[in-house]
Amino acid sequence: MRLNIRYRLFFALLAASALVALGMLLIVQWSLDRGFLQYVNTLDTERLERLAVELEERYDESGDWAFLREDPGNFHRLVLLTGPERAYSPEQLERLERRLQRHRDRPQGGGEGRRLDAQRFDQRLVLLDGQKRLLHGPEKFPGGLTFRELYHRRQIVGYLGLVPRKDLADANQLRFVREQQWAMLLIAALAVVVSALLAFPLARRLARPIHTLATATRRLAAGDFTVRTPAERGDELGQLARDFNSLALALEKNEEARRRWVADISHELRTPLAVLRGEIEALQDGIRQAGPETFASLHGEVLRLGRLVEDLYQLALSDVGALSYRKNSESLVELLEQTLATARSEFARKGIALRFEAHPADVTLFADGARLGQLFVNLLDNSRNYTDAGGELVVRLEREAGWAVIHFQDSAPGVPEDELERLFERLYRVESSRNRNSGGAGLGLSICRNIVEAHGGTISAQASPLGGVWITVRLPLEEVAQ
Structure with missing residues (x-):
């Protein structure tokens, strides 16, 4: 089954949360086991210090270790007095004394009864006299003992000395560790559940703009260039939505330009064709007689139609970059x-003054002379x-x-x-009422723009101080163009 992006995001967020929870559980469990063992050993070290102080005081009273050699129970009493049991009542201490007596009355032979509990504090103690002879503890104890x-x-x-614990064996300590482990496991499971509850709406929120963009x-x-998407977000998805809206707007404008382009071309072609058709039908019906004037009119319309087709052809070549340039x-x-x-001569025939100024007198370009012409x-x-008659350029x-x-x-x-x-837009003329006799098809300036851009330059239009239009062409000099 193919999952959509909403569920993929949900499972990705849930998996990430579960991995984080599992990692935290393992780290905390390891830290608890290790830290709790260190804590227990620290307590044993503190208890060892209290026992050392008690032993020094008893030695001061007796002057030697005879009080331990004659009655080993004295050592156990000191262990009880310096340990957690030191807060016991006299009755409790009396019961502990009886337990010590029963321990002393046990057979001292080998077997299971002689095995020492490595987790008990008193059986992990090692006491040596000044000549390092054993007073209490196992005959063999680990080397390197401090x-x-x-x-x-x-x-x-x-x-x-005290043999440190390697692991926990006390029932109360183990029960405490297990309770903490279960608590951490419960917390991890709860964290995963909460992550799942939060991941689903978060995944849906993240997937909503993607779904909107896909739609x-x-x-x-399908051709609906008016579609837009909400772009209120400030993150990458919001930027993607804004880019999509810009793309839709550009496509909408291009579609409008294409339709206008087709309509304008149809209009431009229809005018000379209609004139030609009218002239020919007039000849066919005998309304007009074939003569120099008729042929001149037909020839003029054919020339206008040819110029329009040539302009369209040149503009199409320029748009696709197929115009050849020999620079x-x-x-x-x-x-x-x-x-x-x-x-x-043509400017003079219309009564328009033409003036040329060059500063400096020589400028060299790396360009196609024919295209610049x-x-x-x-x-x-x-x-x-x-430009009106009597004007100037x-x-x-x-x-x-x-x-x-x-x-x-x-x-x-x-x-x-x-x-x-808009002067450089194709088929654009300021006055739509102008016909081909007073102006052109509106393709000349579009071709000009393409020629200038092909040379790495720019062309712009603004109001002229003489009252007309001021067109500025900027072309790179030879050393810059090369």
């Missing part, structure tokens, strides 16, 4: 002068077509920090401020 020296009048009279992505793939060192001043010289022709045609060349800057400033009419940025 002894506490016993003093009488600043002289060593004995040694008292929105399916709608986007060489080119003199920008010479290119501009040649292009302006060709266009002066196409760029300048399109810009000049745009100014000539949309000023072309100025400057050099700025590794860039060649060409300014095209024409006179009225101008373009509204909010429409300046």
